[in-house]
Amino acid sequence: MLDSVITKQTLLFLKKLEKNNNRDWFAEHKKEFKARELEVKIFLQRLQERLQSHDEIDKLKMFRIYRDVRFSANKQPYKTHLAGSFSRAGVKNRGGYYFHLQPGGSFIATGFWQPNKDDLLRIRKEFELDTTEVREVISEKGFKNIWGNLVGDEVKTAPKGFNKEDVNIDLIKKKQYIFVKNFTDEEVLSPNFINVVDEAYMAIRPYFDLMSEILTTNLNGESLLD
Numbered sequence: 001m002l003d004s005v006i007t008k009q010t011l012l013f014l015k016k017l018e019k020n021n022n023r024d025w026f027a028e029h030k031k032e033f034k035a036r037e038l039e040v041k042i043f044l045q046r047l048q049e050r051l052q053s054h055d056e057i058d059k060l061k062m063f064r065i066y067r068d069v070r071f072s073a074n075k076q077p078y079k080t081h082l083a084g085s086f087s088r089a090g091v092k093n094r095g096g097y098y099f100h101l102q103p104g105g106s107f108i109a110t111g112f113w114q115p116n117k118d119d120l121l122r123i124r125k126e127f128e129l130d131t132t133e134v135r136e137v138i139s140e141k142g143f144k145n146i147w148g149n150l151v152g153d154e155v156k157t158a159p160k161g162f163n164k165e166d167v168n169i170d171l172i173k174k175k176q177y178i179f180v181k182n183f184t185d186e187e188v189l190s191p192n193f194i195n196v197v198d199e200a201y202m203a204i205r206p207y208f209d210l211m212s213e214i215l216t217t218n219l220n221g222e223s224l225l226d
Contacts, residue, residue, distance in 0.1 A: 004043040006188050010036045011103045014080055018103075021076040033065070037082065040101060043194065044084045050198040051086055051097070055205070058089035081105070091225060094119075094212040097201055106188050108197055110204045111152075111178035112211065119215055120175065124159060126214045127171045134171070137206045146203045152176025177211070179204065 013036045017026070026033065041062055048060045062084040069075045081102035088095060098109040115123065127134070137143065138150055154174045158164035162172050181200055187193060216225050 004039070004046045004194065005191055006043055006101065006193060007039060008189060010039055010082075010101070011185055011188070014082070014101070015103045017078060018080040021078050021080065023077055026078060037062075037065070040082045040084070044099060047099070047194055047197060048086060050194070051201060054202050056089040056093055058087040061085050061087070088208075092212060092216055093208070094215045095204075095208040097204075099197070101188065103185060106183045106185070107180055108183075108200060109178055109180045110147075110201065111150075111176070111207070113152075113176055113178055115175075115177070122215055123177065123211070124162065124172050125219060127168050128162060128166060129219060131168045131171055133210055134207075137210055140206070143203055143206065146200050147179040147181060149179075150174075150177060151180055152178045179207075 013029075013032060016029075017033075020026075044060055044062060048057055051057050063079075063082075065078050065082070067074075067077055067079055069077065081100055083098065083100045085099070086097040095111060096113070098113075100107050100109070112119070112123075138147075150171075152174050153176050156173075158166070158169055158173055162169070166172055183193075187196070190196075217223055
């Protein structure tokens with residue numbers, strides 16, 4: 001089966017939507033939107049097939065174009081991007097993949113975006129104890145060439161109960177543990193784009209494997225899944 005590609009028409013539609021972000025214009029161009037949305041959905045489905053060859057994927061979620069404006073100062077009714085995410089299957093496989101298509105702002109992301117309080121504490125406790133393994137993984141040359149540095153929101157000094165002078169405070173104070181890879185429009189439109197995205201997702205596995213082990217064991221390394 002041939003792989004899908006992202007076309008210039010889809011990026012052009014999103015640019016037009018950004019300039020005409022109102023319900024009347026969108027209603028007039030609903031048919032075109034559906035075609036563009038389908039193109040991206042097919043791309044994500046092909047990407048999921050690739051992911052399934054080297055990871056266990058539970059499901060693909062494609063996000064709706066409609067914005068929830070109830071509690072936002074921005075009342076524009078539509079997002080100006082198309083996006084989807086892939087959930088890993090099973091309790092032992094932690095982490096997830098995200099895909100974001102936007103003219104001039106496309107990117108993929110992966111890692112731990114909003115870990116719940118128990119997972120966040122477990123990660124911090126692990127890094128308080130030792131960061132040797134995780135630093136080896138995220139500083140490996142091939143990994144770093146693809147994903148760059150670990151990013152994410154963090155507290156200003158130290159989380160409650162942790163020492164701000166800890167040698168590993170740079171990792172302990174994070175609230176998110178994610179990696180982001182940006183793409184130009186030219187890269188997005190390349191026939192090889194799906195391969196580049198899949199290879200980047202594949203490269204994250206050592207990080208996922210280590211973090212999954214951390215999150216499914218206690219500080220003594222004993223499994224929490226039994």
